[in-house]
Amino acid sequence: MTSSLIRSRPRRAKAHIRVRVAHAVLGALVGAGWLVLPVMTAGEHDPVPVVPAGPVASAAAPEQDGTSVTDLLMPLVAVGAAGALAGYGYLRRTRRARTRTTPGVVSAAPPVPTPVETERQARAALVLADDCVRGSGEELSFVEELFGREAVEPFTHALRAAETELSAAFAIWRRYEEGVPGDASARRQALVGVVGRCAEAGRRLDGEAEELDRLRGLEQGVGAALEVAEARFRELAARTATAQATAAELHQRYAPSAGSPVTGYVEQAKDRLVFATAQLNESRQAADTGDRRRAARKLRAAEGGVAQAGVLVGGVERLAADLREAAELVPAALTGAEAKIAEARRDGARALLAPGELHARIAHADGVLAAVRAELTTGPYDPLDALRRIARAVERLEVGRSGVVEAAARLVSRSAVGGAEDFVSVHRGAVGAEARARLAEAERALGSDTDPDVPAREARDLAERDVRAHGNPYADGHATGLAGAVLGGILLAEDPDGGPPTSFGGPETRGRRHLP
Incomplete structure (x- = not known):
């Protein structure tokens, strides 16, 4: 054979x-x-007749021997x-x-990736899948506004399925970071599972991209879609002006730490709207000249800018609402915390903590409540931070949180998760896998008994670190909003003009709006 x-x-x-x-x-x-x-x-007879011996014959003999x-x-x-x-x-x-490298000739088995290489592949897969999910959600919101919820149901289902796969991948990755499993072979398989889950999320979105394009029909005309984007743009332009006044009010009414999560958000929203303005104008001009592919590409880029401007403005509005609610809740939270401290003193004999440890924690809780009361009377303070400290002080007593203290903890956690989600969404071109994994952990904890505040704050810190360390080759595009669009992941940074806009789809289809 x-x-x-x-x-x-x-x-x-x-x-x-x-x-x-x-x-x-x-x-x-x-x-x-x-x-x-x-x-x-050598043995054959000479056919030439024998001649008598003489001078001539003797002279010919040496010549025959030389030959x-x-x-x-x-x-x-x-x-x-x-x-x-x-x-x-x-x-x-x-x-x-021995040294053959000709394709088609198998000389040796391919090298097995090292653990470091496998981890790098898993991180890249998580970032790519998360970007695909976020970009698909942005476009789908415009499609639903134009065609209605029922028409986009298949695409919504694909997006939810992709989110489920991505959430599972982040959960595996988080356990991996914590050292589970411990066996080297099992850890390699866990990373393979992360990559596989991310690939499945991408396939879910890739499978519906063509049908979504068929529903939108942008290559046949962008008229109706352009009107939807321009209407949302005008609404956001008005909200941005209001958000600017709101942000200034936050800095006047509360401590500096209260408004710090949305510092610079209004300016970034304006930057995204400048970018969207240019893209909407170019889309309409291309449509008027019959360049439908260019019109569709520019429209999709404008939709991304409008969507992220909405996230930034919404972040300012939500934080202002959370701070107002927190300020109203602080007095009641103080009362509820005092009741929990009294319960801990009364039931100290049944507590799980040693008497000395319990007394120390009660003293710490008393000190926290006294500091919060002092802040209420001495000037501007941070209501969300006050609620966070109250909830943590009660939690350390291990007598359980209930009533108003539990409501305070939920408000703090929801605000922290929302702030981290907004920041990652509008800076996804620079944010790495670690920050996204912490954010996914915080989102999972929102519906459980685990406190999501800590992972949410870690996610925000890691994301800000990534943005500070990120280099932007389009830094000279601030006047047109190009740099912000690349940083936000609106454009894929594959071409000198910023690349194609992110579209609904997975890794194979999200950048399909390339110009020839």
């Missing part, structure tokens, strides 16, 4: 080897024939040369076979 190695050898290589072998054999045969020829003719030596020497030289050529060819073929 022919081996797989021989079967995989290219035909041209086979023919080349056969020619070399034939040349070597032919040379050897010619040399051998030349060597044997004088021996075969015989030459006849024997030259074939030996020819055979030696043929053998040397054949040996040289054999050595070259052997050396080439």
